[in-house]
Amino acid sequence: ETGVTQTPRHLVMGMTNKKSLKCEQHLGHNAMYWYKQSAKKPLELMFVYSLEERVENNSVPSRFSPECPNSSHLFLHLHTLQPEDSALYLCASSPAAVDGGKLFFGSGTQLSVL
Amino acid sequence: GENVEQHPSTLSVQEGDSAVIKCTYSDSASNYFPWYKQELGKGPQLIIDIRSNVGEKKDQRIAVTLNKTAKHFSLHITETQPEDSAVYFCAASRGTGGFKTIFGAGTRLFVKA
Numbered sequence: 001e002t003g004v005t006q007t008p009r010h011l012v013m014g015m016t017n018k019k020s021l022k023c024e025q026h027l028g029h030n031a032m033y034w035y036k037q038s039a040k041k042p043l044e045l046m047f048v049y050s051l052e053e054r055v056e057n058n059s060v061p062s063r064f065s066p067e068c069p070n071s072s073h074l075f076l077h078l079h080t081l082q083p084e085d086s087a088l089y090l091c092a093s094s095p096a097a098v099d100g101g102k103l104f105f106g107s108g109t110q111l112s113v114l
Numbered sequence: 115g116e117n118v119e120q121h122p123s124t125l126s127v128q129e130g131d132s133a134v135i136k137c138t139y140s141d142s143a144s145n146y147f148p149w150y151k152q153e154l155g156k157g158p159q160l161i162i163d164i165r166s167n168v169g170e171k172k173d174q175r176i177a178v179t180l181n182k183t184a185k186h187f188s189l190h191i192t193e194t195q196p197e198d199s200a201v202y203f204c205a206a207s208r209g210t211g212g213f214k215t216i217f218g219a220g221t222r223l224f225v226k227a
Contacts, residue, residue, distance in 0.1 A: 002159065042118070043158075043203070043217040056214075090157050102148065103215065105157030 003027040006091050006106035013081065014114050021076040021109045023091030030096050032074040033103065034066060037088040049074060050096070081113045116141040118206050120218025128226050133191040135221045137204035140185070144206040147180060147187045148215075152201045161202075162189070194225045 004025045013019050025032060034046040048056035049068040063085075065077040074091055088110050092103040120137045127133050139147075145166035150158035164171045164178045164187065171178050175194075180187045187206075191198055201222050207215040 002157065004157070040123070040219060042219045045214065092157075102160060102163070103150075103158075105150075105159065107155065107157050 002104050002106065004091060004093055004104050004106035006089075006109055008109055009107065010110045010112075012112045012114065013078070015081060015083070017081075018077070018079040020078065021089055021091075021111075023074040023076075023106055025072055025074075025091075025093040025104070027093055027104060029093040029104070030071055031094045032068060032071070033092040033094070034074065034076050035090040035092060035105075037090055037108070043090070047076075078111075081111075083113050086111055086113045116144075116206075116214075116216050118204060118216045118218040120204050120221060122221060123219065124222045124224075126224040126226065127194050129194060129196060131194055133194050133198070133223055133225075135189045135202055135204065135223075136186065137188070137206075137218050138184075138186050139206040139216070141206060141208070141216070142185070143208050144216075146207045147178070148205050148207075149176075149178060149189050150203045150205065150217075152203065152220075154200075158203055191223075194223075196225050196227050199223055199225045 007022045031050045033048050036044045045058050046060045047066045052068045063080050067075040088108045090108045091106045094103050118139045148163040151161045152158040162173050162176050164180050175192050177190045201220045203220050204218040205215050
């Protein structure tokens with residue numbers, strides 16, 4: 001157990017659906033992240049939250065909408081996705097965003113968009 | 115933009131042999147270099163890291179070396195075991211003062227029994 005829990009583990013959705021990914025960390029960290037992992041590509045940083053404030057948005061399409069209601073929870077709301085959005089979505093946390101080197105990852109949500 | 119190159123993409127070794135994975139980075143301001151191991155069905159897990167004021171660090175069977183002048187760093191696994199089979203990612207970040215971690219594309223290591 002890494003202390004970062006993601007649900008669901010697997011998700012299949014159509015292009016017109018709306019779904020949400022959930023992440024919860026039990027480590028007392030102040031920063032949380034969403035990463036996208038596609039086959040044979042480096043991890044792509046999507047969003048960073050520090051103390052519930054979004055501090056980074058890496059040119060992510062608006063069909064991905066993050067939400068951080070408190071420092072322990074992070075959501076990724078999905079709507080009108082495309083098949084190329086199919087990937088493993090990883091949540092991570094770190095003690096603080098200014099020391100983002102040590103990342104603690106969840107097991108990810110494997111997303112398939114049909 | 116800044117990037118991290120990682121080689122090889124796939125590595126197959128016999129149990130008991132050593133494995134070496136190499137990375138180069140472009141951002142000269144990088145000062146923190148973690149290595150992550152990702153097993154099937156799990157997220158990446160930090161296995162060892164090194165800061166720029168150190169040239170080498172060892173933890174049991176794994177070691178990392180850093181050459182800041184050449185912007186190279188490497189992971190060395192000795193006496194490999196089947197449970198070392200996984201995908202390994204190198205990364206570089208500015209650590210304190212910056213939160214962007216740039217990852218390599220990963221190396222899939224197979225350890226044959």
